Amino acid sequence: AQSVTQPDIHITVSEGASLELRCNYSYGATPYLFWYVQSPGQGLQLLLKYFSGDTLVQGIKGFEAEFKRSQSSFNLRKPSVHWSDAAEYFCAVGSNYQLIWGAGTKLIIKP
Amino acid sequence: DTGVSQDPRHKITKRGQNVTFRCDPISEHNRLYWYRQTLGQGPEFLTYFQNEAQLEKSRLLSDRFSAERPKGSFSTLEIQRTEQGDSAMYLCASSGPGQGIYGYTFGSGTRLTVV
Numbered sequence: 001a002q003s004v005t006q007p008d009i010h011i012t013v014s015e016g017a018s019l020e021l022r023c024n025y026s027y028g029a030t031p032y033l034f035w036y037v038q039s040p041g042q043g044l045q046l047l048l049k050y051f052s053g054d055t056l057v058q059g060i061k062g063f064e065a066e067f068k069r070s071q072s073s074f075n076l077r078k079p080s081v082h083w084s085d086a087a088e089y090f091c092a093v094g095s096n097y098q099l100i101w102g103a104g105t106k107l108i109i110k111p
Numbered sequence: 112d113t114g115v116s117q118d119p120r121h122k123i124t125k126r127g128q129n130v131t132f133r134c135d136p137i138s139e140h141n142r143l144y145w146y147r148q149t150l151g152q153g154p155e156f157l158t159y160f161q162n163e164a165q166l167e168k169s170r171l172l173s174d175r176f177s178a179e180r181p182k183g184s185f186s187t188l189e190i191q192r193t194e195q196g197d198s199a200m201y202l203c204a205s206s207g208p209g210q211g212i213y214g215y216t217f218g219s220g221t222r223l224t225v226v
Contacts, residue, residue: 004153032212032213034212036217041219042219043115043202043217043218043219043220044154044202044217045217046215049213051213090153090154092153094212095211095212096211096212097142097144097159097166097167097211097212098144098156098159098167098212099146099154099156099212099215100156101152101153101154101155102153103151103152103153104151104152104153
């Protein structure tokens with residue numbers, strides 16, 4: 001079965017600290033991989049995406065993600081978080097027309 | 112280009128009523144997708160169109176749900192005889208020719224509350 005697991009429902013980090021959000025997937029073939037961010041009352045904004053090539057992908061707002069085929073993982077990282085990064089983050093995988101989503105990780109920033 | 116527009120932003124309806132949501136995609140995008148997002152979950156795929164053709168509708172949640180895209184431009188999603196379990200955010204996305212999921216742009220969604 002195709003699925004995406006984001007093991008952390010909530011993560012709390014101090015402003016300026018580094019961040020890693022985990023994503024593991026189960027998919028029949030090599031999928032397209034995505035990270036989206038959703039702020040309260042806002043739509044889903046694409047942070048970065050991957051299909052092939054360099055397994056370290058750079059995105060917007062200083063985020064990056066690394067694809068590890070052997071671990072079926074696509075973890076999101078940021079070296080130093082800002083208060084404005086507080087939001088919900090979704091990992092998604094898919095091919096052709098449909099995305100399968102994780103349940104999201106809510107990022108809380110401590111001042 | 113103003114992005115993907117969804118209307119209304121919020122809808123409160125009584126159980127048993129019918130509701131209709133509208134999505135206007137980016138003008139040059141030929142594919143349009145509907146998702147549902149319930150509280151605490153990621154979005155769930157419902158259906159998609161390529162131009163006016165509805166190419167996948169098996170994921171619509173029940174026969175109370177239907178979607179149209181009559182002229183290959185805007186789309187509507189209708190829920191008949193709403194139930195409290197239909198309360199959710201309904202998201203629309205579009206993508207251009209040859210882009211598929213790699214070119215998704217999402218709208219801000221319509222939040223439905225069934226009371």
